[in-house]
Amino acid sequence: MTEKLTPARVRFAPSPTGFLHLGGLRTALFDWLYARHTGGQFILRIEDTDQKRYNPDSVEFLMRGLRWLGLDWDEGPDIGGPYAPYVQSERKPIYRQYAEQLVASGHAYKCYTPVEEWEEASPEEAEAEPVAGSRKPYDRRDRFVPAEQQAALEAQGRPYAIRFAAPLDGTTTVDDLLRGEITWKNNTLVDAVLLKTDGMPTYHLAMVVDDYLMKITHVLRGEEWLPSSPIHKLLFDAFGWPMPQMVHLPVILNPNGKGKMSKRKQVVDGKEYLALVHEFIEAGYLPEAVFNFLTNVGWNFDAEREVFTKEEAIARFELRDITPKPAALPYAKLEWLNGVYIRNLSPNELHLRLTPVLSKQLGIDEETLRHSEQLSELAPLIQERIKLLTEAAQFVDWAFVPAEAIQPEPKLLIDKKLNVEQTLAVLTAGIEVLMQTETFNVKTLEVAFRTQAEKMGIKVGPFLTSFRVAITGKTISPPLFESMVVLGRDETILRLRNAMKILQAYALQTV
RNA sequence: GCCACGUUCGUCUAGCGGUCAGGACAUCGCCCUCUCAAGGCGAAGAUCGCGGGUUCAAAUCCCGCACGUGGUACCA
Numbered sequence: 001m002t003e004k005l006t007p008a009r010v011r012f013a014p015s016p017t018g019f020l021h022l023g024g025l026r027t028a029l030f031d032w033l034y035a036r037h038t039g040g041q042f043i044l045r046i047e048d049t050d051q052k053r054y055n056p057d058s059v060e061f062l063m064r065g066l067r068w069l070g071l072d073w074d075e076g077p078d079i080g081g082p083y084a085p086y087v088q089s090e091r092k093p094i095y096r097q098y099a100e101q102l103v104a105s106g107h108a109y110k111c112y113t114p115v116e117e118w119e120e121a122s123p124e125e126a127e128a129e130p131v132a133g134s135r136k137p138y139d140r141r142d143r144f145v146p147a148e149q150q151a152a153l154e155a156q157g158r159p160y161a162i163r164f165a166a167p168l169d170g171t172t173t174v175d176d177l178l179r180g181e182i183t184w185k186n187n188t189l190v191d192a193v194l195l196k197t198d199g200m201p202t203y204h205l206a207m208v209v210d211d212y213l214m215k216i217t218h219v220l221r222g223e224e225w226l227p228s229s230p231i232h233k234l235l236f237d238a239f240g241w242p243m244p245q246m247v248h249l250p251v252i253l254n255p256n257g258k259g260k261m262s263k264r265k266q267v268v269d270g271k272e273y274l275a276l277v278h279e280f281i282e283a284g285y286l287p288e289a290v291f292n293f294l295t296n297v298g299w300n301f302d303a304e305r306e307v308f309t310k311e312e313a314i315a316r317f318e319l320r321d322i323t324p325k326p327a328a329l330p331y332a333k334l335e336w337l338n339g340v341y342i343r344n345l346s347p348n349e350l351h352l353r354l355t356p357v358l359s360k361q362l363g364i365d366e367e368t369l370r371h372s373e374q375l376s377e378l379a380p381l382i383q384e385r386i387k388l389l390t391e392a393a394q395f396v397d398w399a400f401v402p403a404e405a406i407q408p409e410p411k412l413l414i415d416k417k418l419n420v421e422q423t424l425a426v427l428t429a430g431i432e433v434l435m436q437t438e439t440f441n442v443k444t445l446e447v448a449f450r451t452q453a454e455k456m457g458i459k460v461g462p463f464l465t466s467f468r469v470a471i472t473g474k475t476i477s478p479p480l481f482e483s484m485v486v487l488g489r490d491e492t493i494l495r496l497r498n499a500m501k502i503l504q505a506y507a508l509q510t511v
Numbered sequence: 512g513c514c515a516c517g518u519u520c521g522u523c524u525a526g527c528g529g530u531c532a533g534g535a536c537a538u539c540g541c542c543c544u545c546u547c548a549a550g551g552c553g554a555a556g557a558u559c560g561c562g563g564g565u566u567c568a569a570a571u572c573c574c575g576c577a578c579g580u581g582g583u584a585c586c587a
Binding site for chain 1: 512514515516517518522523524525526533534535536537544545546547548549550579580581582583584585586587
């Protein structure tokens with residue numbers, strides 16, 4: 001473990017087109033883990049070269065998501081760094097310079113043919129069976145135009161794109177850390193556009209130039225980039241630059257295991273599966289749990305251990321241990337893990353985390369909740385009952401409303417083993433007990449109620465049902481006596497009396 | 512179509528030539544119990560995609576096939 005590591009420079013380079021997706025967050029997480037593991041740098045770079053898909057709010061979403069998970073960056077658009085700027089649109093002139101350099105060296109050429117022109121199907125092609133998902137590849141018509149014609153076009157000052165002149169024969173080999181060496185025949189490669197007509201670079205050029213300029217040592221990116229990596233390799237070669245170590249991460253599949261995880265919520269078998277980071281936040285997931293969860297898909301901490309801290313993960317994280325196998329996210333495990341992390345919180349901390357969530361759900365301002373005595377008593381009681389922060393409301397809402405708001409169905413008040421008369425008798429006896437106990441605490445209440453139940457010959461379970469429902473309005477609640485204490489003697493009795501009224505009305509009605 | 516990658520319990524995974532193929536979640540029992548949880552104990556669950564090799568020995572190495580996935584854009 002004390003082996004000397006070369007600090008890595010790793011970047012997360014999302015394109016700002018919308019919300020941050022869990023797949024993107026996973027890539028960032030692995031980037032970050034490796035940077036931290038080696039004591040290197042984690043760099044945030046914004047790849048906004050597609051002006052059509054650009055979404056101005058997106059960068060903020062991205063950064064918020066990363067911060068939420070605890071992934072801090074050492075260089076980035078907001079904090080700068082030695083290789084600023086970290087937003088590609090702000091680096092526009094750099095790319096043209098490098099593209100022109102490749103034209104000069106014969107590795108690239110100017111393309112005057114607009115897309116629509118060569119994509120147009122010839123009559124024979126129009127008749128042929130269309131192949132699903134395929135486009136007509138560019139035919140390189142601009143690559144071999146005679147010099148005079150080239151000069152003429154140039155003289156006209158027509159707009160052009162710059163395309164890479166891929167070698168027509170031979171092979172190109174890329175070394176992927178997870179898959180080993182992968183070789184492509186060069187005649188299967190296309191002449192990719194490097195600089196678009198609008199002067200913006202495509203990903204291919206921007207990525208190669210920036211990764212070189214920013215001294216990136218390891219590129220972790222989605223598997224969907226694997227097919228274009230020979231182009232990237234060829235570009236690095238053309239510039240005479242070393243290629244960073246490539247690591248193509250397996251894609252994350254949809255919950256049903258079919259297809260790449262979609263960017264919106266999925267409903268499978270009536271269950272909703274979230275996809276966007278802000279949705280997980282809103283749903284009440286803890287960042288620690290999501291961190292632990294995501295770290296364990298595609299990589300694993302230990303054969304026998306699933307729960308671990310950030311620090312432990314950093315210490316063990318190795319790129320070579322990542323599996324190249326695509327996987328669906330095990331959502332059920334995430335829920336379980338979230339429960340584990342909720343139970344590990346101190347009651348105080350839980351109270352704090354619950355505050356904003358409950359504020360929204362119960363319509364009580366945060367300040368009041370933060371200082372709420374009831375909530376601080378309730379927090380430890382619900383800790384082992386909730387898997388998501390958002391589930392707390394259903395366990396505690398009754399404590400924050402007036403007695404009149406509790407209007408349970410009469411049928412709920414009556415335990416299945418009892419009838420109306422018995423229930424009424426139980427409640428009467430309970431009120432009596434409550435009025436007579438000297439100290440209003442859990443211990444005394446429990447003893448007194450148990451004694452009373454025994455006296456009336458009713459088992460404790462059924463005996464307590466009506467109290468639970470009378471106080472909370474529901475059959476499922478935090479422990480009963482603790483709940484009574486939260487409410488206090490007067491409020492508890494008030495609620496029991498209300499319940500008796502409901503029952504009495506019900507009794508008359510059914511007779 | 513072409514190119515590439517992948518394939519171990521339902522799911523996430525361990526495994527790197529000799530293991531009763533291990534763990535976790537989910538599922539199902541039982542225990543505990545004031546409801547619901549949590550917790551404890553236990554069960555079930557993978558002939559390691561298929562077919563061939565290599566080897567005394569293969570989930571592990573090699574070849575073929577099947578299936579899945581990704582890519583095939585002046586999107587990333």
